[in-house]
Amino acid sequence: MNILVLGGGGREHALAWAIKQNPKCDRLIVAPGNPGIAAIAECADLDILDRASVVTFCEENAIDFVVIGPEAPLAAGVADATRGAGILTFGPSAAAARIEASKAFTKELCAACGAPTARHARFTEAAPARAYIREQGAPIVVKADGLAAGKGVVVAETVDQALAAVDDMLGGAFGAAGAEVVIEEFMAGEEASFFVLTDGTTCLAIGTAQDHKRVGEGDTGPNTGGMGAYSPAPVLTEAIAAQALARIVQPCVDELARRGTPYQGVIYAGLMIADGEARLVEFNARFGDPEAQVLMMRLGAQALDLMLACAEGRLADAQVSWAEDHALCVVLAARGYPGTPETGSAIGGLDALPEDSRHMVFHAGTASRDGRLVAAGGRVLGVTARGDSLAEARARAYGLVDRIDWPGGFCRRDIGWRAL
Numbered sequence: 272m273n274i275l276v277l278g279g280g281g282r283e284h285a286l287a288w289a290i291k292q293n294p295k296c297d298r299l300i301v302a303p304g305n306p307g308i309a310a311i312a313e314c315a316d317l318d319i320l321d322r323a324s325v326v327t328f329c330e331e332n333a334i335d336f337v338v339i340g341p342e343a344p345l346a347a348g349v350a351d352a353t354r355g356a357g358i359l360t361f362g363p364s365a366a367a368a369r370i371e372a373s374k375a376f377t378k379e380l381c382a383a384c385g386a387p388t389a390r391h392a393r394f395t396e397a398a399p400a401r402a403y404i405r406e407q408g409a410p411i412v413v414k415a416d417g418l419a420a421g422k423g424v425v426v427a428e429t430v431d432q433a434l435a436a437v438d439d440m441l442g443g444a445f446g447a448a449g450a451e452v453v454i455e456e457f458m459a460g461e462e463a464s465f466f467v468l469t470d471g472t473t474c475l476a477i478g479t480a481q482d483h484k485r486v487g488e489g490d491t492g493p494n495t496g497g498m499g500a501y502s503p504a505p506v507l508t509e510a511i512a513a514q515a516l517a518r519i520v521q522p523c524v525d526e527l528a529r530r531g532t533p534y535q536g537v538i539y540a541g542l543m544i545a546d547g548e549a550r551l552v553e554f555n556a557r558f559g560d561p562e563a564q565v566l567m568m569r570l571g572a573q574a575l576d577l578m579l580a581c582a583e584g585r586l587a588d589a590q591v592s593w594a595e596d597h598a599l600c601v602v603l604a605a606r607g608y609p610g611t612p613e614t615g616s617a618i619g620g621l622d623a624l625p626e627d628s629r630h631m632v633f634h635a636g637t638a639s640r641d642g643r644l645v646a647a648g649g650r651v652l653g654v655t656a657r658g659d660s661l662a663e664a665r666a667r668a669y670g671l672v673d674r675i676d677w678p679g680g681f682c683r684r685d686i687g688w689r690a691l
């Protein structure tokens with residue numbers, strides 16, 4: 272079949288890498304893709320936020336299956352458009368993708384089905400928000416309601432920090448995304464990510480991961496999109512995963528279906544785990560980045576079969592087969608990230624690295640310039656390896672990192688420390 276993947280980051284490189292291994296895939300196109308993806312698929316220049324352009328592209332290229340990587344096209348209703356045009360699609364409708372696009376929506380959904388999450392209140396005016404913060408005290412969490420590229424959350428250690436965050440958000444720092452704020456109880460515990468496919472009715476857990484959001488070693492410094500990840504997440508034991516599925520994910524999926532907006536695609540549940548109980552931090556309507564890199568490394572070719580079963584409403588008959596393996600991804604970022612990254616520096620040494628089912632360098636922010644590979648974004652490479660143990664996966668991943676010649680980049684040397 273002819274398959275189109277939308278997106279051009281490390282997540283989409285990992286998705287394309289897994290899909291490509293499946294013999295069902297004849298032609299693979301990724302839009303816009305990146306130089307790493309170009310080595311395994313055709314890259315197409317396409318405005319992936321424009322519904323009509325995506326549909327026309329699919330028709331012109333006889334696309335049988337569309338896989339939507341990032342949240343922006345989901346929120347823009349691209350899945351509605353492709354599905355409406357009769358094209359098999361992996362990814363939720365705009366209405367269902369609100370589980371990521373609106374934090375207030377998700378809070379209300381959890382309340383409707385009794386899914387455990389932090390206590391919260393919503394505000395569009397500063398004065399009552401400030402009064403609420405004073406009444407609750409710190410630590411407390413302030414969130415912009417809408418999509419803010421991962422930057423709309425302030426975990427405030429003091430009341431003053433929380434008040435400043437409210438003023439910022441309601442003052443327009445995040446534009447429309449911050450017109451409403453959600454203020455919630457600080458949850459202590461260990462965070463982990465839980466990935467579940469659903470066709471709207473059946474839910475199938477496909478893996479767990481943990482990422483490192485802070486830029487600095489020991490989980491210090493500013494937040495990033497993720498400096499590394501590993502799978503599985505030891506804190507998400509089978510029992511806790513089963514509990515999270517039964518108490519959080521399935522009830523929300525059922526509630527969305529009951530409302531006439533069934534969810535179809537992957538649900539990425541960010542969980543806080545304490546005292547053997549999981550509570551929901553947030554939902555995402557897509558795979559994580561770099562969580563997809565470790566999940567795809569472990570799933571391999573079956574990822575396509577699972578996504579197809581999801582899109583065709585056949586998940587009740589689908590199964591995941593797990594090897595007892597581990598994967599770990601180290602992100603190499605351009606100096607300056609997560610502030611203003613220094614782009615344009617040359618990256619060498621990749622050609623000599625192994626690329627197989629245990630070693631893979633996924634490209635994120637790279638570009639080709641005059642025949643050379645250069646940095647073109649903040650997070651640039653996702654160096655990923657698999658092993659029989661997490662320690663082995665980690666040793667392999669850093670073994671690859673050390674052979675990359677890129678003075679303009681940096682990485683954390685402690686990915687996986689919590690689990691090891």
Ligand code: AMP
Binds near residue numbers: 389412424455456541
């Ligand atoms: P979110 O974008 O909602 O995932 O929030 C970003 C990060 O903020 C999460 O990954 C958590 O580390 C932290 N966070 C969000 N909400 C809470 C909460 N209620 N309690 C503690 N930490 C939180």
Ligand code: GLY
Binds near residue numbers: 496555558559560561
């Ligand atoms: N790594 C976090 C995310 O993809 O949202």
